[in-house]
Amino acid sequence: MNTGLLSQLLEVLLALWLAPLLTGWVNQWRAWLQNKSAPSLLQPYRKLHKLFHKEPVLAEHASPFYRMAPYLVFGAMALACAIIPSLSTDLPLSPAADAIALVGLFALARVFLSLAAMDVGTAFGTLGARRDMLIGFLAEPALLMVLFCASLLSQSTSLTTIVDQFAHRQFAIHPSLALAGVAFILVSLAENARIPVDNPATHLELTMVHEALLLEYSGRHLALLEWAASLKLFAYACAGLALFFPWGVADARSPEVLLLALPVLMGKLAVSGALLALLESVSAKMRIFRVPEFLASAFLLAVMGMLINILLGA
Amino acid sequence: MPLDCILLVVAAWLLIGIFGVLVLHRLRLVARLMFPAGGLAGLLLAAAAAWSLTFPPASVILPIGLPTLPFHFRLDSLAAFFLLILGAVSAGVSFFAAGYFRSGEGTPPGLLCLEYHVFLASMALVLLADDAYGFMVMWETMALSSFFLVIANHRLGEIRRAGYLYLLMAHVGAMAILLCFGVLQANTGDYTFANLRAQHLSPFAASLAFLLATAGFGAKGGLLPLHVWLPEAHPAAPSPASALMSGIMLKTAVYGLLRVTFDFLHTPLWWWGLLLLALGLASALAGVVFAAVQVDMKRLLAYSSIENLGLVFAGTGLAVLFAAYDMRPMAALALTAVLYHVASHACFKSLLFVATGAVLHATRERSLGKLGGLIRYMPWVAWITLLGALTSAGLPPLGGFVSEWLLLQSFLFTPGLPNAFLNMLVPVVAALIALVTALAGYTMVKFFGVIFLGQPREEKLSQAHDAGYWERIGMLWLAAGCLVLGLFPVQVLALLDAVTRPLVGASLATQAGPWLLAPIDPARASYGPVLFLLGVSGCVATTFLLVRWRYHGRLQRVPPWNCGYPWRNARMQDTAEGFGQPIRQIFEPFFRMERDLPDAFDATPHYRVSVSDPLWHWLYLPIARTVERLARLAGQLQQGRIAIYLLYSFLTLIAVLLVVRQ
Numbered sequence: 001m002n003t004g005l006l007s008q009l010l011e012v013l014l015a016l017w018l019a020p021l022l023t024g025w026v027n028q029w030r031a032w033l034q035n036k037s038a039p040s041l042l043q044p045y046r047k048l049h050k051l052f053h054k055e056p057v058l059a060e061h062a063s064p065f066y067r068m069a070p071y072l073v074f075g076a077m078a079l080a081c082a083i084i085p086s087l088s089t090d091l092p093l094s095p096a097a098d099a100i101a102l103v104g105l106f107a108l109a110r111v112f113l114s115l116a117a118m119d120v121g122t123a124f125g126t127l128g129a130r131r132d133m134l135i136g137f138l139a140e141p142a143l144l145m146v147l148f149c150a151s152l153l154s155q156s157t158s159l160t161t162i163v164d165q166f167a168h169r170q171f172a173i174h175p176s177l178a179l180a181g182v183a184f185i186l187v188s189l190a191e192n193a194r195i196p197v198d199n200p201a202t203h204l205e206l207t208m209v210h211e212a213l214l215l216e217y218s219g220r221h222l223a224l225l226e227w228a229a230s231l232k233l234f235a236y237a238c239a240g241l242a243l244f245f246p247w248g249v250a251d252a253r254s255p256e257v258l259l260l261a262l263p264v265l266m267g268k269l270a271v272s273g274a275l276l277a278l279l280e281s282v283s284a285k286m287r288i289f290r291v292p293e294f295l296a297s298a299f300l301l302a303v304m305g306m307l308i309n310i311l312l313g314a
Numbered sequence: 315m316p317l318d319c320i321l322l323v324v325a326a327w328l329l330i331g332i333f334g335v336l337v338l339h340r341l342r343l344v345a346r347l348m349f350p351a352g353g354l355a356g357l358l359l360a361a362a363a364a365w366s367l368t369f370p371p372a373s374v375i376l377p378i379g380l381p382t383l384p385f386h387f388r389l390d391s392l393a394a395f396f397l398l399i400l401g402a403v404s405a406g407v408s409f410f411a412a413g414y415f416r417s418g419e420g421t422p423p424g425l426l427c428l429e430y431h432v433f434l435a436s437m438a439l440v441l442l443a444d445d446a447y448g449f450m451v452m453w454e455t456m457a458l459s460s461f462f463l464v465i466a467n468h469r470l471g472e473i474r475r476a477g478y479l480y481l482l483m484a485h486v487g488a489m490a491i492l493l494c495f496g497v498l499q500a501n502t503g504d505y506t507f508a509n510l511r512a513q514h515l516s517p518f519a520a521s522l523a524f525l526l527a528t529a530g531f532g533a534k535g536g537l538l539p540l541h542v543w544l545p546e547a548h549p550a551a552p553s554p555a556s557a558l559m560s561g562i563m564l565k566t567a568v569y570g571l572l573r574v575t576f577d578f579l580h581t582p583l584w585w586w587g588l589l590l591l592a593l594g595l596a597s598a599l600a601g602v603v604f605a606a607v608q609v610d611m612k613r614l615l616a617y618s619s620i621e622n623l624g625l626v627f628a629g630t631g632l633a634v635l636f637a638a639y640d641m642r643p644m645a646a647l648a649l650t651a652v653l654y655h656v657a658s659h660a661c662f663k664s665l666l667f668v669a670t671g672a673v674l675h676a677t678r679e680r681s682l683g684k685l686g687g688l689i690r691y692m693p694w695v696a697w698i699t700l701l702g703a704l705t706s707a708g709l710p711p712l713g714g715f716v717s718e719w720l721l722l723q724s725f726l727f728t729p730g731l732p733n734a735f736l737n738m739l740v741p742v743v744a745a746l747i748a749l750v751t752a753l754a755g756y757t758m759v760k761f762f763g764v765i766f767l768g769q770p771r772e773e774k775l776s777q778a779h780d781a782g783y784w785e786r787i788g789m790l791w792l793a794a795g796c797l798v799l800g801l802f803p804v805q806v807l808a809l810l811d812a813v814t815r816p817l818v819g820a821s822l823a824t825q826a827g828p829w830l831l832a833p834i835d836p837a838r839a840s841y842g843p844v845l846f847l848l849g850v851s852g853c854v855a856t857t858f859l860l861v862r863w864r865y866h867g868r869l870q871r872v873p874p875w876n877c878g879y880p881w882r883n884a885r886m887q888d889t890a891e892g893f894g895q896p897i898r899q900i901f902e903p904f905f906r907m908e909r910d911l912p913d914a915f916d917a918t919p920h921y922r923v924s925v926s927d928p929l930w931h932w933l934y935l936p937i938a939r940t941v942e943r944l945a946r947l948a949g950q951l952q953q954g955r956i957a958i959y960l961l962y963s964f965l966t967l968i969a970v971l972l973v974v975r976q
Contacts, residue, residue: 052865059874061769063689065700075853082849095830096845097710100719104710105850107755111707114759118888121687121768122876126888129763134896137756141748144722148744151726157839205877216874220861292900299745306741310729 007088007250007258014262015081019234020044020227022273029277044230048223056219059120069116070217070224076109077231086238087261089160089167090252098157099147102239103140106191109228110136117213124205128212131288135197135209138295139190142183145302149180150243152309159242167246175312179305181244185279186298188236190291193229195280197291207285234269237276241268316366317374317389320397320438323359327352327435334427344423345415350784352431353408359438360401363394367812373444379451386506388444392577395653395813396441396569402795403561403660404434410668410788411554413781414675420467426552429466433459433558440566446495446505453491453566457484460563463555464547473550480547483540487533491570494526498578510578520579524586527574528593535567536620537627538597539929544620545604549612549680553671556612560619561664565656568626575634576649576817584638584733590631591739595746598624602753603901606760607894607925609682611670614761615663618706621750622659626652628747629721632728633818635736642820644727647833649814650807650822651720654799657806658705658713661795665702666761668792669695672785673765676778682760682890687770691778696766698789703762705796707755711843711850713799716831718751723839753897760893769884801843803831891923898925906931 024041031038040046058067083097083105097105114129114136151157153174154165190197193210202208205215214225242249248264250257286294330352337343366372371390379385389397411430415423436455443449461484465477497519498510515523533540548556575582601620608614629652636645670680672695679685689696705712725747728740770776781789799806805828811821826832832840876882898905906928912919951962 052861055866055868055870057870057872057875060871061687061690061874063767065689065767071854071858072850074857075850078853078857079846079849093845093849095826095832095836095840096842096849098839098841100722101710101715101841101846104708104715105846107707107752108704108709108850111704111709111755111759115763115767118759118763118767119689120874121884121887122874122882123886123888124877126763126768126892129759130888130893130896133756133759137749137752140752140755141745144748145741145745148726148741152729156837157723157726158837161837215877220865224857224861289896289899292896299749303741303745306744307738310737310740 003258004090004092004252008082008091008093010258011087011091012078012082014087015231015234015238016078016227018266018269019081019230020048022234022237022269023230025270025273026233026277029274030280033277033281044226048227051218051223051226052220054219056217056221058218059216061120062216063119066116066119067221069112070221070228072112073109074224074228074231076105076112077228077235080105080235081231081238083159084235084238085160085163085242085249086265088250088258089164090250091160094158094160099151099159099162100144100157102159103144103147106143106232107136107140109232113213113225117216120216122216124208124212124215128209128215131209132213134288135190135291135295138292138299139187142187142295142299142302143191145299145306146180146184146187147243149176149302149305149309152306153177163242163246163249164251166243167249167251174309176305176309177244179301179308181240183298183302183305184240184243186294186301188240189279190295190298192233192236194276196283196286197294199285209288237269237272238265241265241272315372316362316369316394317372317387317442319362320359320366320389320442321374321387323355323362323401324435324438326355327431327438330355331428331431331435334424334431336424338422338424341415341423344427345412348427349408349412349415349430352434353405353412353788356401356405356408356434358401360398360405363397363401364809366394367391367398367809379448383447385448386444387439387442387448388507389442391812391816392569392572393441395810396565396656397438399565399657399660400434400437400441400562403664403792404558406788406791406795407554407557407561407664407668408788409791410557410671410785413784413788414552414554414668414671416675420469421462426463426466429459429462430555430558433463433555433563437562437566441569444507446492446499446507446510450488450492450495453488456563456566457481457488460551460555460559463559464551466552466555467550476543476546476550480543483533483543487530487540490526490530490533494523494530494574497523497526498574507578513578514580517583520581521583521586524575524579524582527571528590531567531570531574532593532627535564535571535623535627536597536601537593537623538600538620539933541597541601541620542927542930542934545613545616548616548619549610553612553667553674556615557664557667557671560616560667561660564619564623565660568623568630568652568656571627571630572649572652572817575630576637582634582638584635584736587631587633587635587638588736588739590634591628591743592631594624594626594628594631595743595750596624597621598628598750599746600624600904602750602757603897603904604925604927606753606757606897607905609890609894610680611673611682611685611761611765612667612680614682614757615666615670618754618757619659619663621754622655622663625721625747625750626655626659628743629655629724632721632724635728635731636724637818639731639733641730642818643822644724644730645818646814646820646822647720647727648724649818650810650833651717651724653810653813654720654803654806655714655717658717658796658799661713661792661799662702662705665789665792665796666699666706668785668789669699669702672781672789676780677775679772679775682764684772685765685770685775686768686884686887687766687775688778689766691776692766692780694786695781695789698786698793699766700762701793701796703758705800707758708751709755711800711847713796716800716803716841716843718747719831719841720833721747723833756897760890764890764893768887771884771887801847803841803843804828807831807833898923904928
């Protein structure tokens, strides 16, 4: 129990601490790949530090809902990081939320953020809310299908059980998981506001999705939302790594591996961050009305993965 | 003993109704006394029904009705569960109604009180009825009383039209149900449910009965393609009546279908389940897609009811499939999901409907395009509605999520079915359910965001007043239902077990403690809503305190930045039509759309788009035209001249004589 509590606490704190680093790492690689001089790895921390110190400037008619939303989104993302078994599968919080509840948690954060963007009542905010919900309602079922592929293989929707089983079985390539993996990458690109769906570095309001939601936010609220966005990226990266490359994750039987799990996780994250930057650099942003096709293909891939799973049992 | 209590409550409702007629125009008396009394009776009903869940079935024969045909009543756990919902939800709606009926709606308040309480009483008796005769009488009373509630504002032509359509469809459905009972009694001439239960029908007769029941109860429950009346009739009624119709009356259809399928027909066939699954999913998808493009807030909710009932029917189909292959524990799981969704839909849909009533009262506006920013003028209504909208969107840790979770869990078990064809359908079905739930989230963001957030789109909205005390009590009660269903699923499941066990003959596996919902096995799947809520709120509170402590809590209020754009007004916000536009584009084949696009050189450009149901044009209008043509042909017999009628009589007489002589 004690090691469980320890690994739980360690996971949350590590996520909070490492998430901006992952964002900085991806930004750095993207700059390198695009032949630009890269910002420092610690730039996201400096930005958060600056924003927290600034005085937030709030629209005069913004309702309490607007001020509440950043805390809620941040809290939801922190909990998401807590229930994804990135370091250890011995997590006391994990029975509280399985794969379906994880998808629900992401949906909860998205709904709150979209509603908050509608609260001030400016044109860009509502536009962003509409687009974000559009991406969300297509990405959410696709993500659920990806997780179901894994659930069907391990006969469980509990994330820790899935990862535990995947980590301790003989190495085998499952065709269903391969399809689910591709779908997962497409979904993560969309959900984390990455190219080709959205551009995190855009300055043009009309093409923004995620940034449009944050346009009216400033100061500590903006800091929390930026941090939450990096937490989300971190959570998706950890979920993908835990599902598709589960080796090196500690469990209740061997808590001492926890010491080894951290460097393994950081190594995996470093590689996947660089790959994400590469993926972003070689693709172009698509029009918003091409996004449904993009996500529908993710959805269909995951459904096909489930079908193959049922037909072949693999 | 609980049965006596429940019959007393029904009698009390009828008495309240009659008393309402005696004080026909005394609005304050009716609103402040009659409706709260009806609400208290509802609470009593809920208590009695909850109490009776642990009792064995009880029955009673009341010597009313026809001389040789008394009414049989029976209270078993299935009826008790639906009575519990009826009592609990109607209490909230009645308390709300006490504050709602402030001015006449066209029908005098006393008459409304009669219709309202007769409606409640007839729903209770539908659930209690233990013979086909009593069931049909009560079913018709329910349809008629709700018809009069729908046309409460009968001075408007469109409301009369909606009421007519509702009456027509209700009777088409009632005929199918009557025929279904006719098949079920298998020529014994005994229409008591005990006899129907004792018959063992041939597969053909059983299938016929099942199809008739699906048609009849499906017409009441808004199952595709018999759903067209629902989005017309539910919005037309005064809001408390809409809440009752969407929240409770639709559930009587679910009750009827469960009663026939699991209680009367003992050996379900697998294709019944498939049929229900297909129809349910089609309704769910069509319902949510249409809900997403509506611009009238009550119509949006009505379409969302079609979606939710579609999910309920799909879950029932899954339970039938499992039962057909004798996988009892799985059938119990699917049935539990169905009943859970019935309960949570009853809570949140009534809540949302009464909330639209409060908005309607405060603003006199139903169109989403003319609302906005109401969270500043009606904070009570807004925050309570937010809870209902989140429940409706199926978000944790609220009631809608638990039923979705249970439903998806039971789908993940379907690969165990011994039918390879069905197994291949699983991914598609699960994917559709996930899509429907996600779209429900989209719809609810639109619903809540456009009404309550942003800036008021009309000047007059700044005069909107918040709900009164009675309305708040009613809404808080319904919101508490959403919360309790969301946070204490283990306790609710323990109650539901008494309902599902007699129907499918199996219970869910042992539970993993009072805080962890694990219907099969904690290693397989578990969900702890309380822990989930504590986790989220713990993270939120820690963050809030840390930010305050480490940094500061200063704040500056300025006009919105709006990307530096110098002038802005409320008309520049995204509209309800705009919010529906991506859905219209993606699901274009679903709609029959008419669009007028303005010309680029138009001095006064107008954009108009109207979306209607293609089924109306493909199915209903051709039927209506055929009926009209036949009626015109028959009408040619009617010449209006006495000589011709005498000729008819003469010819008939000769024909009769010919028949008699042989």
